[in-house]
Amino acid sequence: MTRLLREHPSIDVELGPDGEPIAFRWNGRQERIEVCNRWRVEESWWSRPIARDYFKVAGASWLALLYLDRVDLTWHLERLYD
Amino acid sequence: MTTYAELHCHTHFSFLDGASAPDELVERAVELGMSGLAVTDHGGLYGVVRYSTAAREAGLRPVIGLEIELADAAVPDPAGIVVPGRRPWRAGRGCPAGGIATTGPATGPTAGALEARGRALAGAAPLPDDARRGEGLPARPRPARARLPGHRDPVKEDLRGVGEGQRGPHLVLLARNAAGYRSLCRLVSRANLAGTKSMSRFSHALLAENTEGLVALSGCREGEIARRLRVGDRDGAQAAAERYARLFASRRARLDSVATSAFFLEMQHHLLPDDDWLVAETSRLAEELGLPVVVTNDVHYAYPEGRELHDVLTAISHGRTLDELRDLRRSDGESFLKSAGELMALPPGRGSLDGGTPRGGGTLGFAGADARTAAAWVEGIGNAGELAAGCSVDLGFERYRFPGFPVPKGNTAFSYLEELCHEGARRRYHPISSPVVKQLAHDSTSSNGPVWPSSS
């Protein structure tokens, strides 16, 4: 079961050399993460383009879904697995 | 190592699925420094001539191929992994209610249409739709129009709303030489005769008869092996891979040699959620069986922007608006021509399916798997170029080739022609008149020279 955060809060992400996140910061917490899956979503280019790179990342004892909004290049937190 | 060659590429002769013209693809491939490019349209060789002409002009090695959709499973497939049953189209936001009624979990996707076709072939005219629908309509006898011998009533199959994932498994066939090209032509002809309008029907039996000079790639994510791997059916995938390898193996083929092997496991990565898994499993399978791998990108358009046109084409082919397409459109926008560098930058190429790098969580036993996948990926990119280099089909447009015409012994072509003309004149003109005789004499004298006989 996952928690889907409605507002997709912004997060800070540190990137590794290959463009995948290796650490992120949110709500005053900062942690190393390991990417365990990634995929790309490109939707509705005909109306309101949405382009995101999703990363499913695991921390010490938690799992979350981040994405890079490729329209404005910001990082967001979308889901927490729980 | 040779440079990369894309071996799985659709031109717009994959009707309503490819979004780029052959010339455009060739141009882009040259730009990217590819050594070769294969054209593998769906169930047809329509684009071959335009493509190979363009490729030769641009100095690109043309590889001629085909992507087929097999209509049956080679082994019983009770779970519907290989030939899935069609599920009703899911209605989503902004969709008209009801959707499209599709066949249930039928054994084959074309069961209904084929039944109708069987009736048509057996001589019984298919019931006119009106008679089936309206009870009170008169069934007026219609004149039998002059039909050409071998004529069949076209049977149309409504495949709108049926996505690739609900159809038969794909397989890519490439011609290694002229014999391979002949095999492709035979396959296409037979499959089109066996199929319905615009929907050819390839079966395993047909495929088994025509493997000479062909190289098979295991296909995109909708190929039989990929489908099995995606649902975790390792044993089934292994059996299927061995079956294909046996099927395409020639006498001098060694399994692990790129130059002679005739069956390759195809790896693609379109940044979809389960692509990591699929690539890792494919490389694992390749290692277990010692099969060579090849990396392709299942190209449907030359440039990334082509995605929009491709989506629109998909919408047209399914008769829906873009909003209603849902999962019928390819969810990735990655099916454009990619250079070797771009392919290498994908997750498997980076070796970054990595639990094993220092920053990773040290997931036990996965570092080895990742290194294996990365190595296979790199090797597959190299193999693609090698394989393309090993394929040469020359359609030979430089010289004229006329159909052979047997001439009876003791005759030259012109003497035989004269004989035929006189015979025809005797049959046709009663009584024979002097202008006819004069004309015949004129023709036979002039036809011995460079002048073609004028029609009489």
Next chain:
Amino acid sequence: MTTPPQNVQAALASLRERWGGAAPRWGGEVEGALAVAPRPSPAFDPEGLPGGPGALPASDRAIPTGFHSVDAILGLGGLPRSAMTAIQGDGTSGKTTLALQAVAGAQAAGGIVAYLDLARSLDPVEAAARGVQLDWLVVLMPDSLDEALAMAAMLLQDRTVDLLLLDLQFWTPGGAGTSNSNLAERLNRLAALARRAGVQVLVLEPPSLPPALAGVLIQVAALRLELNWRAWIRLGRDVVGQRTEVRVTRDRFGPPGRAAELGILYAEGGLRDACLIRRDLLRESTPGTGRLTAAWGSGVAPLGGVAPPGGYRPNLPTSAARLAPLHPPAITPVPDDATSPSSLASPSPAPGPRQGLRSIRGRADHSWRQAVDGRPGPGREPPCARAGRPDPDAARGGP
């Protein structure tokens, strides 16, 4: 759980042969895995609900959680009606899963459920996948804990709902308009109301609660479960599930201190979900020690101190070299007679009771031992969590 009778086994086997992974399973056969059906049906079939195969009948005092191993360690065999239950757990501990499963159980028994979504993080699709009837799930989104408590009180007074789920996940102390002083009193009142109105209250409690509030919760809750993440369940690189330990820290209706382990699979959709019922593909792992030292919420870990990985190697192995495995596989699949994987293509005979979890864990444990005792790979260290991990058989606990 019981073994299905012979005729049921035969029927299930034939169904599986025909339908593969989509065939019905004997209840609890794969615990925590979602059905592979893509679209949860919202149809409400009142007659079909109670007493379906595998569903424990809801008693008048307790509602089963849907996880048999959890039900087994609870005094009432489920979460008590008309009392407050606190579920405490860290970020990814599985408490939402457990809570939603309980919601589904309550709805199956005919209840109306209100979800106080303080964190604004309910995913209805996931909820429906866990069996929640969205028709009967009222979602309330309070802004603050004060509001949440007021809403809860109103709902309890009118007895219009049967289960109230209060999600405190992201609630931060000192939020707008929260006065800690009378929180205790109000929570007490809430618990009393729940008792009187016969309404079940579930509180999802993050570990970061201020001690005062946590203390109150400990006091007022009749049942308190503590969930702790134990390990990931992986499919290739991807994490597709987790293992969680459930510990009863307080139980008014039975002995506290029992523990059980849950296997939770996420099943996020797509064809790949069919892999989740093939246990031989799943692996279990915990992050290695020393790498991920910073725990969630425990301050700031140094960034950038780790050397970047070198990317792909320019010296590519040739095909001949690749055919010899680069690394011997660290986990060799151990043939395990008790856990013959139910194959999609070739159906296995109906499995024995309680197979699902045990097989996952059994397999993983085996690999652990092999890896740890036998031949730890280079750069791989034995996990630190090993010592703290209860013995699997003791962990099962329960009667």
Next chain:
Amino acid sequence: MPLGAAHRLAPEAVFLDPDPPAGAAALKAALDRLAGFSPGVAAETDAMTPGFGRVEVQLDGLDRLWGPEPLLVRRVGEALAGILPGPPLAGIGGTRFAAAVAAVLAGKVAVPPLVAAGGAAGGAAGGVACGVASGAVALHAIEPSGDAAFLAPLPAVMLSRDPEVRARLDRFGLRVIGQVAELPRSALVARFGPEGEWLHARARGEETEPFRPRHAPERFAMALPIDPPVSNVEGLRFVLHRLAAAFGDQLDARGAATARARLTLELDRSFSTGDVPPSMTIDQLLPEPTSEGLAIERLLIARLEMDPPRASVARVELELGDVAPAAGTQLSLFTPQTGRTGRLGWQLARLGLRFGEDRVGWTELEDTEAALAETRWTWRRGSSFGAGAGASTTGRATAPDRARSGGRTNAALHRGPAS
């Protein structure tokens, strides 16, 4: 007839645009007046229907009260003067059909008023100005039991409005009503179907359907002065409780339920500072029609708590709108929820009022496999629960449907003429 054709026929005519609301309002006022004359008044109040403008008044036994019929008709005319655009035409007959025909004739032929006893009277009040001095009513009365004789010479096409029936009458050579009346009933039924039965009855001067008088809506309004004025909600709650409880009893006694409540507070401005309106009004739609005083009171109090009066309240008036007979609801078996959905609806309405409408609601799945999680489901606000388009499939025809229909009622009320 198209307007252009009409212009050609009567170039000097002035054409007025139809004004259905005004017509309906005028008719409603007329009905209110007529209710003072007779207990049985029936009319079509929808201005868009062809029957609009005809008012039927039951005259049985009214001669003792109002005098003989001509006198009654004159009195009616006086009462209606000024309300309708012109003087009404009146006809008195044994059946409603005959009376209506008589009224039409009254407009065409100047017939001296005749006395007719018994039966119902029909008055056709149209928007046609007849040029008769106000108060003078053109009346045509039919002799008692003379209906058939009265109708016999009239054209048969008057029997029906349906052009097809008219054409068919013509085809059968039935020119006058008398010919129709002479035919056996079975013959008419055989050729016209059920309509034939009606035609026959009408032609013979027999009543075809029971008279359904119009019921004036009861107005549930009550006011209580508060002396001295109170400023806190607690005090108001006390007063409101009395009002709501009284209404609850009344509704229960009538077997009725209300769907809308309006609370008007007269504010005492003598001690207030700033700009305070003389009164404040709270309009509250109820989640479902109810007769429970307590439920209404609670919702209103919740509104008051959200938006307290800005000055002391001197008078409280509570009015209930949309009172209709309470519909019996079928509780489905086996669903324990059923009994409580009603209460839940109320509860959610209160929660929505207190904490904001957008905070309470339900979710509905849309496309569970969409690529973006946001588009997989939609949020439905509690107040509009189930009123959405894709609401109910047949599969879940249980309690939510009931709650949904309640929601739809609300939506309909929203669209209705709001005060």
